[in-house]
Amino acid sequence: MEPLNVRVPEPLLDEIDKKEEARGFGSRSEFVRELLRDGIDAEPRLDHNQIQAEATEGEETLPLEEVRDRVEVDRMSLEARETFDSNDAVGRMIVGGNSLGEVSTLVESDLGTLLDEDDDADILVAGCGGGGVRIASEVYQRNDDTGQTAIIDTDITHLNANAADTRAVLAKDKFDGQGADGDVETVRKAVDNSRPVIRQMIGDADLVFVVAGLGGGTGTAVAPELAKMAQESGAVTVSLATLPFRTDDSKVIRARNGLERLDAVSDTLAVLDADRVSADPAVSMSEALCRINNNIAHLISSICLDIGQFYTTEKAESLLEKLSNGNRSVLLDSTIDTALGETYDELSDRLLQYTNVDIESRRADQALLTFTAGPEVDSPSGRIDSIISSISDSARELVWSSRVVIQPGTVEKTEIRVTGFLTGFDIELDDFFDRESVPCEETASSRTESEIDILPGTGSSSSDSTKTVAD
Incomplete structure (x- = not known):
């Protein structure tokens, strides 16, 4: 002094x-x-x-x-309390500040136990930045009661427009709750200053889903740091990152740098490309974003619900052990309407792939999938077994869970939804950025099935003509 x-x-x-x-x-x-x-x-x-x-x-x-x-x-x-809109589920507040009493991080949370002791794993779904907040909030609103959700942002308005078990506004003293506007470095310093608070939010989770939209300031900075803290706590860390639309080169550069950091601290990493979906002229940009959000939320919710109900065709390892070495992965999602007589083989050319990675003629080390059948699907177990048999041809090992949904909403009455990861491909980070954004629907519809050789379970073709269209 x-x-x-x-x-x-x-x-x-x-x-x-x-x-x-x-x-x-x-x-x-x-x-x-x-x-x-x-x-x-x-x-x-x-x-x-x-x-x-x-x-x-x-x-x-x-x-x-x-x-x-x-x-x-x-x-x-x-x-x-004055910062956050009221949330009946919230029990108390915790605050992170500095030695001068300046408020750097405000957290609204019930901070309860993640899951009951009898459950197979404690799960946290953490949404970082704008895109991640929306997805984690959608998981929360599904009311699955399968784990905790947390959303972290520098934009108070955005946090108050979404809901989660824990909401945190980061770097309030720097941005006054107005958003980071691409300032990755300042957000990263704020995360470092608030490390004890964020670590408390992670708790003792066994499995942490880190969801973020890369390219902005908050998600790009927070997601890698949160994933790192989750790994340091001993949790299996599964990261799902979305890439920005290619309308702003600065965002793409930030996304590339953020993805490098996130990849280094993720046990399983899936990267989704907004341009890949929006390239379909029949799909608006807002619809494309909603579709991505919905599919990620559905995948996470399905895994959380069925964490102890996965079946394996080979090694008797838990799903956590499978996810602990998934590495870079491809996210898949498709819906089959059994009332129209659709089978998985017929539908595989329409399987949604939200990545630019070329996985033609490659086999996945693992397929980690969930099957959700509507209440009026005839013989759902037999139909799912048939799909599993088809996918097994394109993966060295298949891990899956299945359930019949009584209440409509997740799937229609006669539909079967297939969602999950293909893991173990030899994917370079540049692969997520380099290819043209051509939707799978457009690629398939430009040719007849007789002209292409569909690789079951990937939505890709092993023919040269497909590669020409995609590239």
């Missing part, structure tokens, strides 16, 4: 001494330091009347510093 020489009139000095003693400060210097802090802050940091009122708890006299800490936490918690 540096000395500060200040001359004051004698009457004022007498008044300082009286106030210092009345308010319980240990010395004149301590009192003056507190006055200086209050003068610098826009609002008084501490309510000294409240300190005096709370200094005695029953017959026990509390240390002055402990009382001050309590008052300061109460003040910042009040700020957190």
